Amino acid sequence: MKAYISTFLKQIESDDDMSPAIAAMKALMESLRQDDSTTLQEFIEKMKDAREALSDTDVSVVSVSSGCELFMRFITLKHLELEQAADFASCREILLRRGEDFIKSMEENRKKILRSSNTLIKDGMTILTHSRSRNVLAVMTEAAKQGRQFDVFVTESQPDCSGCRMADELKAAGIPCIVILDSAVGYVMERVTAVMLGAEGVCENGGILNKIGSCTVATLAHLKNKPVYVMVESYKFIRTIPLNNSSLPKKYLHRASVLKSDRDLKSAHPLVDYTPPQNLTLLYTDLGVLPTSAVTEHLIKLYT
């Protein structure tokens, strides 16, 4: 296993607060530093391999691949400037500097989200959240710090019970919360004032890819006219439009280890589902509070 992948995995394990996408970017930086290629073209090829290797690990592939793509896009953005560099050494300098800047700005993203969602949580609210999201956790903790009084329902979020972990962290922050069964979402929904979700990826049409069960929650909320807010960083925007859940690529749905095994995928539980934009209300991102329809504009700006 290559060095940068092991550091990547280590980072994810050690720093639980770090998004896998940021960790992947850092791993790419690591590989960039160790890179011995002599031309830009060779370098880009190698980075591509590195990205594939990273998304081949048992992490959330969606955000890792989108984060890596954006990272590469950013550091190689001004091709002309790179080509004008005297040699590849100086070129690498430029790339490294850009990479550092980018990662730094990406790490600022959560703070920006906190700022944009500052007034989202109000006293007396009852919030339903699904699974564990670092962004949602940060927003709630921040609100609690500001002395807001609100209740939280957290779904258990099988199969990995990440909701239980979320509940523990919320309780640690002094936020009253109740863990409910995934199948109890419908039962709870009428008491909820708002639903808050994180996302592993945001599709071009504003729909989100998130932990399995999010679609259920969002659809029920939509049915009961409860607002659904999504806390997500802009580097998770991905350039695809899933027509529906069955058209999601398999690499998003299953861990790499599962895909490699001989298991029958039909019986394997998918880890991710797709929530169409109609069921979402607003996206709280580092770019500001966006309607779902605004995602495409940012993507087009980024990639064209």
Next chain:
Amino acid sequence: MTSPEGPKRKKNRKRSKKRTPLIGTCTSSNPGEIIGEPPQRPTLVSSEVEALQVESPKSAELGNCLRQSKVTSPRKGPSQKPLCNTGSQKTEPLLSGLHVTQPKHTEIASGDPSKTALKVASSNGPVSTLFTLNVEQTQQRASKIKSSKTANTESMKITQSKIRTSESETQPQVLLEGKTKLKQVNKKSPQKTSSSSELNVAQGCKLPFIPVSELLVADTHSSSIPAVNVENTHSKPNVKEKNTSSVTEETHMPNLPPMQFELNTVIMSEAKNKLDHLCNLLDSIVIEHSGKEGYSTNTVIPVLVDQTAKGTSEVAVIPSKFESLPGTVSECQGEKTKEDIEHERKARKEAKAMKKKGGDKSKSENDKQENFNCIKVEKKKAVQQGKPLVVSAVTEEKLPRGKQEPSGSSVPSQGTSQESTTAKSKADLKRERREKQEAQRQAKMIAKAKEVEKQTKGQEQVHLSNDKAKPAPKKKKSAGEGAKRSRDRRIPLLGHLPLHFSQLPIYPVNCDDIHPAVRTLGLKMRDRIVDGSTARVVSTLAALKRFINDYRTPESCDLSRDLAEKLLPNVAFLNACRPHAIAMDNAIRFLKHKVNSIEASMPEAQAKDELRTAIDDYLQENINLASSTIASHAASLIDDGDVILTFGYSAVLIEVVEAVCKGGSNISVVVVDSPHPSSGVSMVKKLSSMSVTTYYRLITDVTHIMHKVTKVVVEAEAVMMNGAIQGICGTAGLALAAATHDTPFIVLCHTYKFCNNDLTDSLVINELGDADSIVSCPSREYFGLLDNWRETQNLNVVSLVYDVTPACLVTALVTEQSVLPTSAVPVIIRRNYADILGQD
């Protein structure tokens, strides 16, 4: 023509020519016919007519004189011929040739006016250069030709008139034609004005309404056909067609907006139908005959005394006059003996000599003619004497007024002439004239009132089909009115949409504003031979490219300005044939933008080259390459085993299916079709030939099959700024059905079809289809039940071409840029077309 005022004279002459056709139709060989019509004529007129009829034999003599003069005419001809009318003139010779040399063709032509028209149109084609040659040939032949009179009584009148026109090179024409020429004169070069009468006749023969298919057929024949006399072959229907075409030409005049144009045609047709008005106007038409000697004098000049007619009102009045022609013609011919003519000619020559200014010759002639008519009634000799003086006065007065009042100013001019010329005209004459003028005024008032009525009713267009053209005037009137009324019906909420008529519209063939390629395309689009927004855009740009190819920048003009201006009538023509698709609007806007951005300093050749390249690139990038990119994008959305449902015919979708099949996926396709028109049939044929499992159903069955469908893929006609999809009618229903079954609804669309407008319903921007097609029920039980739905009060039959699918029903929009949500449309429009969006 050497004198500086030459061009002006020419114009006037042409003006006068317009009226000649009237004369022609009336030619007195069949007095009985004229008499037969009278019931509708006022008594005043009828008496005059009778008097004229008595003298009719003389008209034959006149005709001979004319022929002789015609022989001489060729000298003049060549100078005049050159660049005048591109398509129309050229076609004429061919047409005439057909009749003479090849008996078969003549048969066709005489029997079926539309077919002849077709031939003409086909010959119009592209080549302007050939034109001169043809003209010369025709002239030579024409000299040889003698007027043959057909047994057919109806056609007799017409033939005679035509003979006359052909013989006297410079002059005679239908009123309408004359007007068109006037317009040409006003617009542009003197050359055009000088086109020979023969040509004019031929132009009249060409019918714009010819169905494209027929045109195509005609093309094959036309090349082989030598030029022949126009005279023999012309049948009455042709004449009528002439009129209509000329009318349309008039409407094309630059100062008239397109809407007016349609109105005018409608009005014209109506007016034709109503003889009453015509009879009233009989008095106003004066025909003057000049002898063999002078070219200029040779012309037979009919004059409409139309005091009030100006602008649009003119148009309306004209048709009525035209109908009245027969009476007038007979009068003139009957009255004029050779002697008279010679006398007149001499007098005129004298007058000419006196005025070197050479003002409006035609007008002066008109005045003379008026005088002449009066004289006929009372005393011929006195009139003749008076003429020269009158003429001189008139010409002086009229010159300053110039071109724009072709028919109008006769009354005032007369008055002035009488005043100024002390000696000649007698008190009686004056009185008579005044009476006539009064009558004319009344007639005009009536005509105007009718016109107003028609306008309020809405635009109506005229079918120039054979059956309509042939029947006697009476029949036309009754049937025409009913049809008109019924056609006028506006559907509530949709009154703003132009009405659909399968036979429409009628356009002048000899209007050089419209390039033959554009004309052909317009007809094809009208007949739905070219259908579908992509095909229409491609062919439109191709036609405009040919137009640019043939374009020559006039001296002292910027290419960009002049070309942009000359593009307009072409575009307007296409729009009149069938309302533009949004994609066409975009393409044309692009072209205009390119034209406008050409710098004045750029040489013409380079500029044209740039434009051509721009068009090619546009087609290549936005359509050809884009289609294949769309296909690959869309293919990525389709998985193995999918059941695709599509609607109607879509070339892009075929590419998509091809791409999917190439990728090794096995899919089946359900083609849903609407019965009007059932374009899906060809889709099914293509798909099944690709060995794709295909199902064909009507859209009424769509809910039965939707639950088995995994994806719905349709092609859009346009995508609006708010993400709404304009598609062929039925698309929105399909989208709803898909949404009900939660089936992804995928729309394929080129980004050049994105539109800078918002659209929330399908009423604001749409096109009315052929409502008759949806009430024609094939089942025997209900066959023809609704055929006369237009007469049924409270019954509205609507066939809309497009509908609008709201953005929320669209899952994904596949463009050549990528697969996008509908929310990306404004972004794309802003990014791609920022430069063009500013202008319109």
